Amino acid sequence: MKRVPGTRPSHEPVSELTTARLSVYLRSLDALEAAGVNTISSRDLAEQFQLNAAQIRKDLAYFGEFGVRGVGYYVKDLRRHLREILGLNRQIKVIIMGAGNLGLALADYPGFRHDGFDIVALFDTARDKIGQYSKGGVLIRPARDLPRVVEREHVEIALIAVPAAAAQTVLELVIESGIKAVLNFSPGTLRAPRGSKVKNVDLTLSLESLSFFLARGGDEHTE
Amino acid sequence: MKRVPGTRPSHEPVSELTTARLSVYLRSLDALEAAGVNTISSRDLAEQFQLNAAQIRKDLAYFGEFGVRGVGYYVKDLRRHLREILGLNRQIKVIIMGAGNLGLALADYPGFRHDGFDIVALFDTARDKIGQYSKGGVLIRPARDLPRVVEREHVEIALIAVPAAAAQTVLELVIESGIKAVLNFSPGTLRAPRGSKVKNVDLTLSLESLSFFLARGGDEHTE
DNA sequence: GTTTGTGAAAGATTTCACAGCG
DNA sequence: CGCTGTGAAATCTTTCACAAAC
Numbered sequence: 001m002k003r004v005p006g007t008r009p010s011h012e013p014v015s016e017l018t019t020a021r022l023s024v025y026l027r028s029l030d031a032l033e034a035a036g037v038n039t040i041s042s043r044d045l046a047e048q049f050q051l052n053a054a055q056i057r058k059d060l061a062y063f064g065e066f067g068v069r070g071v072g073y074y075v076k077d078l079r080r081h082l083r084e085i086l087g088l089n090r091q092i093k094v095i096i097m098g099a100g101n102l103g104l105a106l107a108d109y110p111g112f113r114h115d116g117f118d119i120v121a122l123f124d125t126a127r128d129k130i131g132q133y134s135k136g137g138v139l140i141r142p143a144r145d146l147p148r149v150v151e152r153e154h155v156e157i158a159l160i161a162v163p164a165a166a167a168q169t170v171l172e173l174v175i176e177s178g179i180k181a182v183l184n185f186s187p188g189t190l191r192a193p194r195g196s197k198v199k200n201v202d203l204t205l206s207l208e209s210l211s212f213f214l215a216r217g218g219d220e221h222t223e
Numbered sequence: 224m225k226r227v228p229g230t231r232p233s234h235e236p237v238s239e240l241t242t243a244r245l246s247v248y249l250r251s252l253d254a255l256e257a258a259g260v261n262t263i264s265s266r267d268l269a270e271q272f273q274l275n276a277a278q279i280r281k282d283l284a285y286f287g288e289f290g291v292r293g294v295g296y297y298v299k300d301l302r303r304h305l306r307e308i309l310g311l312n313r314q315i316k317v318i319i320m321g322a323g324n325l326g327l328a329l330a331d332y333p334g335f336r337h338d339g340f341d342i343v344a345l346f347d348t349a350r351d352k353i354g355q356y357s358k359g360g361v362l363i364r365p366a367r368d369l370p371r372v373v374e375r376e377h378v379e380i381a382l383i384a385v386p387a388a389a390a391q392t393v394l395e396l397v398i399e400s401g402i403k404a405v406l407n408f409s410p411g412t413l414r415a416p417r418g419s420k421v422k423n424v425d426l427t428l429s430l431e432s433l434s435f436f437l438a439r440g441g442d443e444h445t446e
Numbered sequence: 447g448t449t450t451g452t453g454a455a456a457g458a459t460t461t462c463a464c465a466g467c468g
Numbered sequence: 469c470g471c472t473g474t475g476a477a478a479t480c481t482t483t484c485a486c487a488a489a490c
Binding site for chain 3: 041042043053054057058060061065066067068069070071072073
């Protein structure tokens, strides 16, 4: 299938594995651009994260023809395209549900701001927390302000960092308020309401997977 | 291939996807046992996390024949087996590199202790942090104590929560000290030294994947 | 010459479907 | 009868290999 450069065959479904890699490529391109590198080949990119060069070319080809044969990819161009594809060419407003240790740490996480994500507010139900600020200056608001803030500020993403028992209820509140995309840090699976996307960062599960590795004999069979 | 119940065909390689699901199953079994449920079928389990029943049976069958035909799986039994398979039938000592916001939050994260993971110490290089404690009472130690603590306390897992620029160096220190399994929270790919296992929790990447979902048209094509 | 974009092959994972056991 | 354990089929993902472009 032939395509005009920069055009994407809109809405062919793209696998999550592919999109996760796009983020990885983008990070590398940031560094390359900062270092003043002009072009990069799929082979050189692949080397960096021990990946197959054809895979990188395929991943990119889902979205257009960004490369130049015999040359590779122009770093600046490709970076711009990836940012556009990932929807990072604008500010995205984010709220955090739960102002516990984790919620507060996420509110001040420098990586988010750096990437164009704007943490608008924390929400909690504990009386004594409401009205306080995170170290980095994010206000903690009462849960009842949620719909108003989401609407007024055009919030698009919510992080859920509340205790497991409250997570499903909080998710539903968040979705009702009009948010479509959620990153959940509480353990256990949530039922994602239709039309919404819920991604999980399961800390316990990650640790258990390391425990499994150790239990299986540790180093014996590692690449 | 026939197997004695509870015997596992040691060291056939098992996919990460499978082992991640084992953790998920285990969590559900914890709840079922607490609720006094005696047996559970693969179908009922599958329903809970919209998964195919055959997949659950296959996942379990890698490790032995735990089920009873016509009945299902005995909750208590299966839970015990899964804990054993995942290596959770003992305390695992964990350290955290980096006593910033994130490191401190992880040190006090209740889910870890609850699951048998014991956070032994935080490590940092900042003078003013050393000697302090996290809210939950974990001591912050200077990086130079690392080898001693790891050896004396038999630490098996390190979490890395330092700025991206320091992450690779810290990883190498950790591995030198004798640790084989690492959970990395700093963005970007680390080169895992041979014989070690490095798992990444990439917060920025997770958010970007939500951004992609929103950029693609949000709800239109969700299940 | 080099490197992309892409069909076709290989490999991995999931689902189907059913024999066999309790 | 109901449910597990498992080969075989279907699907999804990665890798190969090469024609076409610069």
